[in-house]
Amino acid sequence: MDIQDLIHNFLAGGRDMADFEAKAEEGMRISKSFAPMALDTALDIIISTMQDPMGPQSCGLKFNCAVGRFQDAMPSGNSIARSRRFVESYPNVLRATISFLTRKQSRADHTFMMKCLEECRCDKSDIQACGSVHSSTPCGDARIFLLSKGAPVYCSIVILIDHILLVLTNMTHGKFRQAKKGVTSSREEQHWPQGPDDLLPNGVVDSVEGFNVWAADKECGHFILRLAGTIAHLYPIFGAEITRRGPEFHLGLRRPAQHLTAAMDAYDHRPPWWEPSKDDARFAIPLVYSLHFIGHLYTGGKHTHSAMMVTGGKQILLPVLLRGIGILSHPTMSSLFADEFFEMNYLMSVINARMQDSLFCLERLTDLKNQWFMVLQNAHQGGCYNVTCSSKSNVVHAQKCSNCQLIRYCSAKCQKEAWTDRQYPHKTICPKIKSLREQLGPSAWTRVTTPTVNFTFAGFKSLCTKKKIDTELLKEVGMHIACLQGFQTIYQEKNSS
Ligand SMILES: [Zn+2]
Ligand SMILES: [Zn+2]
Ligand SMILES: [Zn+2]
Structure with a gap:
């Protein structure tokens, strides 16, 4: 078995744990026989793969090992601030990632690109050179199921998305980074992002298209939604571009509905030993990330958002929300997923135009108290509070x-x-x-x-x-x-x- 097979098996063969561990150990043993990849080499591989994913040098396994090497260089420990400083010191990686994920592509081109990335087309005649770029500890991510062949690529991408989010979630709404004073270095070395053009280098319109294709992906579409939601929150013009296209544009409602549905299908087919947890890859992660996206889209503009919700929400989102609320209404589920339960209820109120539009607040997701406040403020708008009442009217009863x-x-x-x-x-x-x-x-x-x-x-x-x-x-x-x-x-x- 050659090294690519070993590493591939290591990444993709996670079903049988004993087998998995044996292979992991074997992968580690072999990787030690090569000089570890230099960090600079890893960075070059990460950036060049994303700039030219179908080029002759690109290989998903190599890319995955390079991201793994980059991960290894991260300061250890749980300090988010230290991790963030580390990530921020590689702005060119962040720029290459966001550019890769927002490039406008057709579905067919995207599928072809991912297929190219799955395969190792490296020249294996120089075993030393090939071995060292494939042998650094590959990176995995518990939020991705290591079953599909493209798992290494997806794992790498979700890790890079995490890096971007680490930077973006530390930014103040609508404020960008300042250029380093007195440094005349090229933009590549400057903090990211310095403005809308740097945040979305492919432009708002193309970025929306780019994300739209990625978001369809079964494995990592919901990670893309999470990233797109965060960007929409920081930069409302981006969110407005999504909602402006109305409910029939997939990124607006159909993609989140698709990932919510997948999560609920996974729940319905849960194995007998399944226990609810916040970081379950098949149910919780897609659920949380998709709702995060829908909630943050609102920042893009009250009017286009509510128009989209009212015209498309009933058809596209409401059946999914009803199903979700049904699942989460189980006592253990509703306490574990209280925010999500609330968010789904809230979205349902928006779709049913139960809440007063003028009272919507941009910051509603950042503070739970705000949600309860809105409920209290709008409590009278709910019509009759007997659940089984047949009256559908929202009038304030005497x-x-x-x-x-x-x-x-x-x-x-x-x-x-x-x-x-x-x-x-x-x-x-x-x-x-x-x-x-x-x-x-x-x-x-x-x-x-x-x-x-x-x-x-x-x-x-x-x-x-x-x-x-x-x-x-x-x-x-x-x-x-x-x-x-x-x-x-x-x-x-x-x-x-
Ligand atoms: Zn390769
Ligand atoms: Zn009472
Ligand atoms: Zn009644």
Whole structure:
């Protein structure tokens, strides 16, 4: 067995653990017989592979080993700041990566490119030269299943995406990096990104197309969504370009729906030993990353976003959301995936135009408190809060619970049913809402529960601090109301079809 086979088996043969470990050990033993790849060589390989992925020098296994070598050079330990400084000191790698991932390509060209990268076409006559570039510890990533042949390439890409995210998530919204003072060096050595042209070197329009093709990918499409969402958040013009194209443009709604569906299919076919976890590669990762993307797209512009959501959301996203909420409503799931559960409920409210548009807030994803605040502000907009009520109207009903003074019903019958609802009985949350109301005091309570543009999240936050509001209580109330709205939508959808 030659070294490429060994390394390939090492990367792709992870099914049988004993076999996997034996091969890993063998791969390590062989790799030690060659001089380790120099870091400069690794950087050259990483950059040149992405610049010319179909060129004669390009090889996915070599690329993977080079990324592995780059990973090895990272400072050890858990300090994010140190890792970030390390990554930032290689701006040319970041530039090559973003340029590679945003290059406009047809689907066919993309497939062909990935196929080229899967194969090792290196000249094996010089075993020493070939061995040293293939033998550094290959990199793997637990978020990618090492089953497909292209796994090494995908692992390398998701690791490079992580590097980019490490830099981007440290940036202030809309602010770019400054050029180093007094350094006349070429742009390659300067901090990344210094402006929109540097962030998206292929331009906004082509980058959207480039991401669109990558995002279709079964293995790593959701990683692309995560990256695209972060860019949309930092640079709203990019998000606006996606939403401007409307619901039929795949990157807008169909791609996230595709990856959410894949996650839920994986859940439905989970093996008997499966246990819910936040870093499960088949379910949790695609779920979290896809929702992250949809949420961040909003930054691109309220109007194009809500237009896309209302026209396409019902058809494309709503069935997926209903299915997702169904899965996450299981108690162990909803506590583990509380944010995702909430986000899906929230998206459903947006699609059903349940929330007041003017109250949408750009920063809603960065602070959970903001989500609960919006729920409280819009609680009256939900119509009747009896989950099994047949009335679909969102009007503010006159009949309200006299104890909590927040939850309203269309009739005494609905109020009675809701009190002992099987899943979300009002009697469990009512005293908590009342307690929250008392903690806030009458005038603040009115401000919090009345939809108005004059009372913003910032005002709410300082109010909570001043009145020492129990965050857990706020969360519990917010979640409960959001869940009621979600389940009501599910109930109505089920009964209308
Ligand atoms: Zn090769
Ligand atoms: Zn009712
Ligand atoms: Zn009540």
